[in-house]
Amino acid sequence: MKKKSLGYARKRAGILFVLPSMTVLAVFVFIPLIVAVIFSFFNFNMMLTNFQFQGFGNYQKLFHDGKFFNALWNTIYYTVCTVPLQIMLSLIAAVLVKRQSWFHSFCKTVFFIPAICSMTVISIIWSFLINKDIGVFCYWIECLGFEPIDLLKSTTWAMPTVILIGVWKKLGFYMVILLAGLNGIDETYYEAAEIDGAGGLQKFWKITVPMLMPTLSFTIVDCIIGSFQVFDQVYVMTQGGPLFKTQTLVQLIYSTAFESFDMGYASTIAVALFVLTFVVSVLTFRRMTRNEQSAMM
Incomplete structure (x- = not known):
């Protein structure tokens, strides 16, 4: 009876x-x-x-909506470019600042500061910095003798600019997560590899990456989910322009719901985004889990 009551108390707690x-x-x-x-x-x-029942009417409209497929393509483009670049740069930063010294601690702080700032504030600041007329970066480009480009109004450079700012903002956040994973790797593995004559790259690919695979799985899936939900910098910096080249699914949901006031169709797009994010996240997690198991063998 005491064991049963103890088990019940633990479950209740x-x-x-x-x-x-x-x-x-x-x-x-x-x-x-x-x-x-x-x-x-x-x-x-x-x-x-x-308030009218449409059945699957909104979903039929979705599959014939050019704006939806344009926003879907932009979202996939943003995700495919952001995730590898984000994970690679964050991992490099984590490896470089792993050592315990005042300089490395200072670098950790500098990298992490953008992660705790509002994306809206960062987007406004960067909009001023890269502005063709008043931006300091464009002024430096003019001083070097080159013609500055209005990046946010260029159909070619608007999305890459949004991508780079998003990567820069999240760099410190994923760096801290990967740094925690790196600190969990026992140094004896590296010492044994050095005795066997392994170089820096060999230790990175044969020890660091396999041992870091669980942390990498989490960061990759989290980065994918965040990339599919990108909205702040797009809304502040480009409003989906120019010519809808940076309009993402979340930005399309917002404009459909709060500008066109079509809540039913906006909900349909939101459901489609949820299904897409869920499927891609599950497939990625399963793939990373298989890689983790094969790396441990």
Whole structure:
């Protein structure tokens, strides 16, 4: 009886500890998701007038909507470019600042400062810095004898600019996560490799990467999810332009819901984004898990 009561007390304590987090998830994630799925079958505006059941009408419209596929392509383009660049630069930064010294601690702080700043504020600052008329970077380019480019109004350079600013902002965040993984690797592995005559690159590929695979799996999946949800810098810096070249799915959801006031169709796009993010994240996680198992063999 004592064992049963002790087990019940532990279960109850566990439920009490998990309950606040589950309540937050239910209120801000699960319930809105269910409501979005329900709303996707209706046609109505922000004032809940003309509330009409559409069935799969919104989904049929989705598959024939050029704006949706344009935003989908831009989102995939952003993700495919951001994720490898983000993980690679963050891993390099983590390796470089791993040592314990005042200089490396200073570099960690400098890298991490953008991660704790608001993306909206950072986007506004960068918009001024790269502005063709008043930006300091364009002034330096003119001083070097080159013609500055209005990056945010260029159909060629607007998206790469948004990508680079997003990578720069998140660099310190993923660097800290990868740095924690690096610090968890036992130094005896490196010492044994040095005795066997292994060089720096060999130790990195044969020891660091395999031992860091669980942390890399988390950072890659988290980076993919964040990239699919990109909105702040696009809305502040380009508003989806020029010529919809930087309009992402989240920005399209916002403009459909709060500018066109079509909440039903905006919910449909949101459901499509959720399904896309979920499928890509699951497939990536399974792939990383297989790589982790093969690396440990």
